[in-house]
Amino acid sequence: MLIKTKNISDAKSSEIVQQDFYYNRRKFLTSAAGLGCAALLPALGSPAFGAQKPLKNVQKTAWGDKLQPTTFDAVTTYNNFYEFGTLKSDPSKNAHTLKPHPWTIEVSGHADKTGKFSYGDIIKPHQLEERIYRMRCVEGWSMVIPWVGVPLAKIIKRLEPTSKAKYIAFETLLDRQQMPLQKFPILPWPYVEGLRMDEAMHPLTIMAIGVFGSEMPNQNGAPMRLVVPWKYGFKGIKSIVKISFVEKQPPSTWSVSTPHEYGFYSNVNPEVDHPRWSQKRERLITGEGGFSALFAKKIETKMFNGYAEEVAGLYAGMDLKKNF
Amino acid sequence: MAIKRSRPFFKTCVFFAGLIPFGWLAFALWSDTVNATVYMTADPVQKLNRELGDWAMIFIIITIAVRPFADLTKKPGLVAYRRMIGLYAFFYALLHVSSYVGIDLQLDLMVFVKDITNRNYILVGMVSLTLLFPLAVTSTKGMMKRLGGSRWKRLHYLVYLIAILGALHFFMMTRADFSRPILYAVVILVLLGYRGWTYQRKTRLKKRTAPTTEAT
Numbered sequence: 001m002l003i004k005t006k007n008i009s010d011a012k013s014s015e016i017v018q019q020d021f022y023y024n025r026r027k028f029l030t031s032a033a034g035l036g037c038a039a040l041l042p043a044l045g046s047p048a049f050g051a052q053k054p055l056k057n058v059q060k061t062a063w064g065d066k067l068q069p070t071t072f073d074a075v076t077t078y079n080n081f082y083e084f085g086t087l088k089s090d091p092s093k094n095a096h097t098l099k100p101h102p103w104t105i106e107v108s109g110h111a112d113k114t115g116k117f118s119y120g121d122i123i124k125p126h127q128l129e130e131r132i133y134r135m136r137c138v139e140g141w142s143m144v145i146p147w148v149g150v151p152l153a154k155i156i157k158r159l160e161p162t163s164k165a166k167y168i169a170f171e172t173l174l175d176r177q178q179m180p181l182q183k184f185p186i187l188p189w190p191y192v193e194g195l196r197m198d199e200a201m202h203p204l205t206i207m208a209i210g211v212f213g214s215e216m217p218n219q220n221g222a223p224m225r226l227v228v229p230w231k232y233g234f235k236g237i238k239s240i241v242k243i244s245f246v247e248k249q250p251p252s253t254w255s256v257s258t259p260h261e262y263g264f265y266s267n268v269n270p271e272v273d274h275p276r277w278s279q280k281r282e283r284l285i286t287g288e289g290g291f292s293a294l295f296a297k298k299i300e301t302k303m304f305n306g307y308a309e310e311v312a313g314l315y316a317g318m319d320l321k322k323n324f
Numbered sequence: 325m326a327i328k329r330s331r332p333f334f335k336t337c338v339f340f341a342g343l344i345p346f347g348w349l350a351f352a353l354w355s356d357t358v359n360a361t362v363y364m365t366a367d368p369v370q371k372l373n374r375e376l377g378d379w380a381m382i383f384i385i386i387t388i389a390v391r392p393f394a395d396l397t398k399k400p401g402l403v404a405y406r407r408m409i410g411l412y413a414f415f416y417a418l419l420h421v422s423s424y425v426g427i428d429l430q431l432d433l434m435v436f437v438k439d440i441t442n443r444n445y446i447l448v449g450m451v452s453l454t455l456l457f458p459l460a461v462t463s464t465k466g467m468m469k470r471l472g473g474s475r476w477k478r479l480h481y482l483v484y485l486i487a488i489l490g491a492l493h494f495f496m497m498t499r500a501d502f503s504r505p506i507l508y509a510v511v512i513l514v515l516l517g518y519r520g521w522t523y524q525r526k527t528r529l530k531k532r533t534a535p536t537t538e539a540t
Contacts, residue, residue, distance in 0.1 A: 074366035086501040088365050141367050186500045276443055285366045290357030294368050
């Protein structure tokens, strides 16, 4: 008899697809578009359709290799990135003003290696990995996204934080020219986020620099963004320019803006409702729109977004209702 | 006379104009399904619900704007189209709630009951919709006659409360960008202010010109 041990985060067999399925599908779609609608494409004018440079030497990992990714079009045109507009379709239309290269990241606080670093300084020394993760938005929808990135732990280790570093704080670019909606007080700008050190060092946490094997599109948070798959999507701060190692729990934008609705931890938890809606179920966005998406059955939201086996230990003994 | 003769024609126009948002949403969903366009985004559940709610608000605001607009343009005949526009506000508000319960909650009525009792913005929205029912029911000519002009009018002043509750509902469910709900609220308050001002002026004028005959 064949006994297979199963990871909780593994997919059901019904969700299994052949590896490279989406790559082939993308290739097919691109070539079909190239042949058939070449004249149409410039008219669409969306940067989502602009060619992102493919990333080289990306190591495949077992993370989510059995999950069916959401389509490239949905991942790159359905975004919450308020610096470019509050509609989901705004970032893909407006984010062309962002200039992700060259990019400087300032590291400060309790670490031995502080100062200004280039994008290459931070990312280049490390092996790029592909991680296919579920992404659960606090609004009640989810996607499956094939990220390319580096485990944040590897980056942190090279910066040599001291024992005083209990938390890590991140900051998005503040530039009203590049991020036009920062002219309006929709949120306190710049967007800030933070993690507890053990969360930041967890092997699931990555600094992502791409999706679908190519460089990160601007609307998804180019050139680098945080991905913490067991937390609600807004913890994944985009277009990071500052990293600091701090002793006390740093502020996070949404918990400052609406403290009774968004907490610092923001772990995906079906048992703790958002004050204005239930978090028990979610709409999985596959990329298929129209009536099929309208009447698709919602799926059950899993504790820690299905990564409980890996991360539940981080919160042992903690009241997750209080620390929402 | 000219206005009277063309009224059925314009009524038909208003009827079809009110269906345009509905037709557009239906077309957008159909096109996204068949032609893989993305008019309704990758998450049409949220998009459809927001659009329907938005159109309910817009039709409510048009309804209460008809009288001031008719006064300013000196075209009192325009008021004849007001009931139909108001019925469209009811139509879109009803679709808005139906899409929430039927599509978003997938008919999980227990969750809906919990929503109404636990979530103030849904309670406010539901009160607003409930108040629309008596107005919709009494919108026919027959009901107007049965209630009598002044009672009918008094009942239909409820539309201002409905509009304010609608804007409040929108404001309460917004999480960051409050520009739209604030815009709606300001427009509603300006229109309400105008009606209050003309009402006062009218009663004052009445007192001055005909102090002995109060009844109209």
